Amino acid sequence: MPLLASDRTVGRLSLYRRLLSHLLQEKVRSVFSHRLAEAAGVTAAQVRRDMMVVGYNGIPTKGYDVESLIESIGQFLDAPDPEAVALVGVGNLGRAILSYFDGRRPNLKIVAAFDNDPSKAGQVISGCRCYAVRQIPEVFAENEIATVIITVPADQAQEVCDLLVDAGAKGILNFAPVGLRVPAYIHVENVDMTTSLEKAAYFGRRP
Amino acid sequence: MPLLASDRTVGRLSLYRRLLSHLLQEKVRSVFSHRLAEAAGVTAAQVRRDMMVVGYNGIPTKGYDVESLIESIGQFLDAPDPEAVALVGVGNLGRAILSYFDGRRPNLKIVAAFDNDPSKAGQVISGCRCYAVRQIPEVFAENEIATVIITVPADQAQEVCDLLVDAGAKGILNFAPVGLRVPAYIHVENVDMTTSLEKAAYFGRRP
DNA sequence: ATAACATCGTTACATATGTAACGCTGTATT
């Protein structure tokens, strides 16, 4: 099993796992590549090819065992131990995201939020404690935080990003609509809502 | 100039336009493909190739005129007239998005928000009026809404989606972590924050 | 026990996307 998968593949694996979890909740024990493909909006061949990447083997005429496949994808995607995540920028969007992720992925828990408004420090929002921005280094070190979510306004994003990289961030989920400049070994995942909306409008208009 | 561009290309054009707007605010009149490429995180060749799609021509040794390029990209990406957008699901995330888009893209304005909690009807949030879900057909017809943002919980997303398609939605920006089933002529743009976070963590871990 | 069948794993192919090379063009300089 290769230790590195492509961006697209990782995205699909994450999606498969979520779909499989839903199936498990509905007491579904096994699933065929066809069905999983339909739910994920891809072809059955794509699913089988992705399973190869994970190194998981199904059984002809039986399909994939839901529970053990979830386990296998987890071993591939997740770190061996639960990971601590931080969020910077406790505005409307930051709070919404804290709420969104609260309890959603136990292995990827947001344990600290930072804001440059000092009055927010000490507050607990959706189970997450707030700190001042200057506390980033110590809190990162204490919790071994490597993954961060940036939800500050665009004009502060680069500045915050630099602080985070210095503090040891490796993976950044960036909601600010700017291209962050980072060292090559850092991974930035951009969520650009403006672009997404414009794409929805554009392709909705031209079928 | 081709009337249809690829998904990726449209995403980059949207990004270029935003970067160009920033430049314009800083009174920058013209820009080279190199600089625009650097800001967007792509190669110069990519920028020039994308300009071909838009049908915009620069001038050797002078580069691209910022103002007229913004205009050209707008003509390519935007509808001839400003478009009305709706949002469904006025929870934490919905409100954050209403605030985020408030005044950001004048040609793509969120004019109506819907929620199944009747107490929200009549409220105005970030300049956007709230309605009950059952009012979707009439409000869509009145405002000729074709683009919608879905921010309802996962278990209600498909149901809401069906209503929206019936009401005439063509482009859907979906924040719910489920694969929506829609007719072929409808375009769904998924923003999957869970997957994005998992990707950030995965690639941060494996450089 | 054996044969038929459905589904899997894998390899080979097709398409989409990005990168680089190259000649062209217009400006600026002497």
Added chain:
DNA sequence: AATACAGCGTTACATATGTAACGATGTTAT
């Protein structure tokens, strides 16, 4: 006015990604 040069537009190439075809495999039913 002629020449040098920086940057553009385009074409050709390389890589990445997705699709489909095909043989292998295990289960089930006779």
